[in-house]
Amino acid sequence: MTDEDFDRLQALMASRAGYRLSRERLSLAEHRLGPVARREGFETVAAMLQSLWARPVASLGWSVIESLLNPETWFNRDRAPFQTLTRDLLPALSKARDGRRVRILSAGCSTGQEAYSVAMAALEAGAEFELSAIDLNPRAIEKARSGLYTSFEIQRGLSAAAMLRWFDQVEDQWRARAELRQRVRFDAVNLLDPPADEGRFDIIFCRHVMDDMVPAQRQQALELLEQRLVDDGCLFLGQDERLEDDSVAFRAVAGRPGLYVKSPAFVRRAA
């Protein structure tokens, strides 16, 4: 891949997905683009990129973008947020919502491990909830919907007891039981697009997404997350992720790494 090709890929990833494709990902990008080129019927990656630059971004462009995103995720990643969810947030919110189901969003859900971890924790806590999960990548969403994981994927973060409780063995893979799959609604949605409806969530998980974004788009994504969150809702970022000057919409909750609430200026409802 030429330097010019890489520069253009960087610009494409930043503008469409907000994704920061750093130089050190060059060889990874080449490795991942090979299969995309074959699937799309090109002799080489270079030929595919030539064709890509010659036209407006359409399905080929999105295939390239999707292949370069960072899909890494696992069950119960960081652990602490799931304990905060079941021990503190769900009991408090269930009470405050007075019988209405607590609405939860897994934003940038990749292949669904986070959403299923939330669903398992909430079901085991006996909470009344609605859970949606969104990701830019339709292939990741398709896999998430299938609920099918390899033995490598299923074991990363999930105990054998939870695996037996919530998944069925299907040859050498493990599939989320219908009772679990039915609790999550998966949709392919770009976090940079304005919400398509007025639906607001009580809790948003958006972990290890912002760290991979370029600053301008990170700010945009945060503003759109703010619009999706109720005034007294909570946002979970990754435990080590910090909002410096990226957004004035949220403030960190002391003593809870990664947990954010809306800044007073962004609370719309009268006190």
Next chain:
Amino acid sequence: MTVRTCLIVDDSRIIRKVARRIVEGLGFEVDEAADGSEALAYCAATLPELVLVDWNMPVMDGLTFLRRLRALPGGDAPKVLFCTIETRADRIAEALTAGADDYVMKPFDGQILESKLSGAGVL
């Protein structure tokens, strides 16, 4: 600082070596045993904090070892994780019922083992 100890029980020297490297990387001092009987003799003398045990081994298998370990005085204390190529759901359930804290299907890697140990409260 107290030394954290882990006993790795597997009849394959190569598997023991691979597991040892991972567990040492997580800060444990490691000893090895080649079957359940050796492991039980070790545990009767001194109880490790963590045991990684294979299922199928000569002399004494992992499940028999686990049951006898749990019957020893203080034998409830060590965290025991099966690490085995046995992947049938009913066998996994059998191991958990016998008192295993978790169960790892081979092949596994450092990320899987680390996440399992963290879930079992060892890390």
